[in-house]
Amino acid sequence: MVQQSDQLDLIFQALADPTRREMLRRLASGEQSIGALASPFEMSFAGASKHVRFLENAGLIRRTVRGRTHMCSLDPAPLSAADEWLRFYERFWTERLDALERELNADTDKEQP
Amino acid sequence: MVQQSDQLDLIFQALADPTRREMLRRLASGEQSIGALASPFEMSFAGASKHVRFLENAGLIRRTVRGRTHMCSLDPAPLSAADEWLRFYERFWTERLDALERELNADTDKEQP
DNA sequence: ATTTTATTCAACCATTTGGTTTAGTTTTTA
């Protein structure tokens, strides 16, 4: 196996495509068949099906086969992992917001001394 | 320009590579030259330089040229955008954690009636 | 003035990605 690649690689890459992000967004409202997931996109069924598999491989969705239809549901755990990774940098953007806020306050102080 | 692709595409894809994630992590401790950024990796200088450019194109780092060396610093804004996108799904993983918690409580209730 | 250092650029390569089409497989419906 060449696949020693970190789980985060798969997650972030799954999120790097607008079709897949939109699929996840739709799954947030409840489980959907592959057909239902595919229908909003101007793309062949097989093409959409590949995106679904990509999401599945990243662990972002679970699939249960019911007869001839495959139902997909969101698995949020990997999203949580991605968020956790990002959270490390939270201080950086809040710091910048704080600095911006201080600057704005300084400006209004000048305007209303 | 074919590049109407969403900013999130670029951000998430930049984050989908372990080398680039590690570079960001190092930039969290302060600005670094391309050489310093490249040195920890078993990869050609030019290869690492390409990763830096990728991060730059995603808006994740800023570069200022000082003489012959290029200094890079973290720009956290796109990370904030990515986090915001993920935050929509927060309720899903917290719901699951809540459910797990309820289940654990039910178990301990059984054990200690 | 030469050499060294820090970096990009360009060409190349193998693999992956995102898409297609055509051909199966398996249920369900008629």
Added chain:
DNA sequence: TAAAAACTAAACCAAATGGTTGAATAAAAT
């Protein structure tokens, strides 16, 4: 039992990715 529906699989394609090497550029040090 035959046809339709909901899928996957396989083969193909163009473009992007992640890497390489070798040459070019520009600043600093000798």
